[in-house]
Amino acid sequence: MRAYQDMVFSTAARLAGNDAQAEDISQEVFIRAYEHFSDLRGSGTAGGWLKTVTTNLALNYLNRYRKRWRLFSEMRSAAALDDEDCAEIEWQVPDTLLADLGAEQRCALVESALLCLPDHQRLPLVMYHFEDLSYQEIAIKLNVSLPKVKTDIRRARAALFAKLESSSAARDALDENPT
């Protein structure tokens, strides 16, 4: 358990966006692993099994508690979403990001920016960049359309980039004028 608990907790926390929920999910994952201990012992795929179970449990957990509000939270029409998506990105993307920060500060900043994203953007983004799932696989897992997954991931990247840029700019301003 000790060998995998950080991986399981990280996966759950990044998907759920909440440490308390991530701990509940991690607990359930290890209880299931205990139930399948005979299959997993000595298996080289234990890590992959744990990651898959964590992802599925996190998605179930989020669905269970948010399904009742889905009707209201997804009332905006698809047409409105498409219109928003047509807007061109006006900013430039630099070659490096947060290069002036130390590794620890940088990680903390990226983690906190990630947790600030709304669920419908953070989930596909985490699944794409951390779980290496394709757009199609994410669409199936989240039970949404392929264009919606692409749009949400694109917006999530833009929002994450904007948050990191603004944090970096605020930090620079603070460094220049500490008073």
Added chain:
Amino acid sequence: MIKRTEIDEKLERLLQQELRALPLRRAPSSLESRVFGELARRAALPWWRRSFAKWPMGPRVVFVLLCVALMGATFLGGVSAVVGVRSLDEVGALLLSWLQPALVVMASAGGLAALLVRLIPPLWIYAGLAVGAMLYVMLFGLGAAAYRMLYRPALAGNK
């Protein structure tokens, strides 16, 4: 202006680099004790309070047989209620005769409902349907208001 696809690809590469560089987060120290505590709690439960898959074979078979019998009885009861108590006698379901009082009550309730439907003027039925629809819309509105006022701010607060 740079093409959107170029910006997207560059941003994807940049964020992929940043996100994949993140180390694993350290699991809380309480996780291990929570898992072992929960395993001990579940192990201490009697078999009938565990999930069905963990029940001993005997009780599982009995439970399945009981469910099948109950489903059969319900089906027969439903059929006899629709066809009528007399036809139940005709099919020779003498073994189910203990169900007859219940079937009589069900048939009477059905007859009463049919009588009421005939007695109530159609206008009242339409008005009742309209009131029901209005209440449904009100419930929907209250749900939307509750979502906006209670759930969404709480969600934003958790972030």
